Amino acid sequence: MNFAKILYGLKLNEKFLLSLRKVPKVRRTFLSEAYQCQEAWNNRLKNSLLSKINVDDFYLELNNKVESNILVPAIDIDIFTNCVQKHNYVEEIGNLLHKLRLTTETSNTLDSTHHAVVRYFIDMGEAQSLLSILNDRLNYGIFCDYLCYNLLMDHFIKKQDFASAAKTATFMMLQEEFDNPISNALAIYSCHNYLKNPDTWIEKDPETLKNEPKEEIKIRVKYLRNPYFDDHFDLWKPSDLVGKTLWWIGETMNDVIGRSCQLRGLILYNKYSEAIELLKKWKDEEIQNVVYKETIPLIENDAPDMFISGENSTESQRECQLLITDLQHSDLNNGNMDEDITNLVKKAVDAHSQEDITNQVQIYEEWIDVRMKILREQHKEREKQQRLANIENIKKELEEKEQLLTFFDNEDKIELQIEQKLEKEKLLYGEVKVTKQEEDYVPPEIKKRQNQ
Structure with a gap:
């Protein structure tokens, strides 16, 4: 037999075996594809707002605000989590959620944000990382709804x-x-x-983790809390x-x-x-x-x-x-x-899957309306604040003009205000002592230079 034919046959067998390896094993699953409501979930991206978002640019904007200690509204985090579809934002989403949790805006977190985070991690194959986030409620504050719980359990099953x-x-x-x-x-x-x-x-005892050797850092505290076990969280x-x-x-x-x-x-x-x-x-x-x-x-x-x-x-x-x-x-x-x-x-x-699907599709539509309503309210609030700022600027300009026009009528009053201000500064900073050298100082005469 030709040696080339033998090699060709071996390659075919190798390809056949590799193709068998790629065939996924059939596992038990209880929820149908329809239960995932994938089509209804994808429709959010057709919204006039989300369809215009450039995820990369929007993340840079959010990250710059966070790094500059500028308060990021919860609606901005919601928009980002609902738009992102790339795998390289897994850690970034976790960081943004943690930063949001440290601000007062955490109380305004939308239900759609929780849902979007869970679905994103499942779709990206990062379900284990999601469990760490769900388990750390204090630092991330992400909670599942029923559909997400069901999808996540079915995924692991x-x-x-x-x-x-x-x-x-x-x-x-x-x-x-x-x-x-x-x-x-x-x-x-x-x-x-x-x-x-x-x-x-396998879960480690939290007390054991606390007692692990670390660099010793002493912090003064006002009081010590008594140990408390709530038998739940x-x-x-x-x-x-x-x-x-x-x-x-x-x-x-x-x-x-x-x-x-x-x-x-x-x-x-x-x-x-x-x-x-x-x-x-x-x-x-x-x-x-x-x-x-x-x-x-x-x-x-x-x-x-x-x-x-x-x-x-x-x-x-x-x-x-x-x-x-x-x-x-x-x-x-x-x-x-x-x-x-x-x-x-x-x-x-x-008995209940069709009911869950119908309710969830309706909830997706409601979330779009809620998001747009919040944005409209924020826009109105910004316009209101801008108008108030403009009014304050106009009032300040009018006061300055009035002061100029009535200066000679209120000259004595203005001088008295200046003296009172100087007295306050003396009380605050102390009277400035002038040295003997400064008293004897005579500034040089400035003579006009004659042209030669």
């Missing part, structure tokens, strides 16, 4: 990154927003699948965050999935007293199919310390253990928890 999906669900819990059935279902699905491999989410352990998310979402559901989530969430969250009250309530009400049968071994896996009797276990842990053991003898659901949670998401999407 498709990648089988359940730790990031669960982290997104905890942000929704911290905002205490549980009105959207699709968001609730996706949050339960994300947390449930994340708990199958909880080691994928101060939560950092993944088990606590996921547990509280399952607990609170489970409370919105009156079925076996909701009860199973409540019980598992409370144990993860180490709220044994609340778990005891809940178990006693279910027992008194004689609820049928109270929880899934597989929930109990899952709880034993989540909190193995609670099921190990010893001196270190608390009274509430022991009582909770007895009630859970007693729960095994009651009427439990033998269904498949994984399948039922998956079906819960599918049903929620089928």
Whole structure:
């Protein structure tokens, strides 16, 4: 066989194998392409305002204002975040959001700004960077709406990154927003699948980060704050965050999935007293199919310390253990928890996705009107301030003209004002002492130079 033909065949096989590598793997996803409302979202760029914005020039203008400590209106940040489509502005957007957060304009941040930031980071493939921004609410102040939560969780679920999906669900819990059935279902699905491999989410203790060796800087403070833990925004352990998310979402559901989530969430969250009250309530009400049968071994896996009797276990842990053991003898659901949670998401999407799409398209249109209304109001305010400044200038000019025209009539009054001003300056700066040398100083005579 010709050696050239062999090489050609090898190259063809190599190309074929490379093409197979490029074929994306099909992953589970719950939301359709229509749910992204991409066409309606892109229509914002056809607006008469946004279509005229040059992103590069506009960013330079914003950055110059920020560097010069000039207050940047929140509407300008909104316009920029809604216009930007290039990947090279990921860090710049984060910096602008942080600078905005440090000014009084942060209270005027538009809802469309939050939405635009989230969608931009997802579209640019920077979802992990977005999680860092969402988690640092104090420095960035970005919060998702329901559509963004759903898109973000679905994005991570498709990648089988359940730790990031669960982290997104905890942000929704911290905002205490549980009105959207699709968001609730996706949050339960994300947390449930994340708990199958909880080691994928590693979070450092904030106190440990504070105690890391740094350059010693001493700052005088007026007083020291007493340590305070609010049991909500101060939560950092993944088990606590996921547990509280399952607990609170489970409370919105009156079925076996909701009860199973409540019980598992409370144990993860180490709220044994609340778990005891809940178990006693279910027992008194004689609820049928109270929880899934597989929930109990899952709880034993989540909190193995609670099921190990010893001196270190608390009274509430022991009582909770007895009630859970007693729960095994009651009427439990033998269904498949994984399948039922998956079906819960599918049903929620089928029932509510069209409603979410319709509402979101309407919201996009409203945001355009709100943006234009704010700009018109700002334009009117600038015109008003300009008119007031012009009036002040005219008044000042008239006063100066009046002073000139009436100078000889008010000469004594003017001289008195000058003397009073000099007296005030003496009081402020002290009387200027003239030295002997200065007193004897005689200025040279200026003689007219004669032409030779």
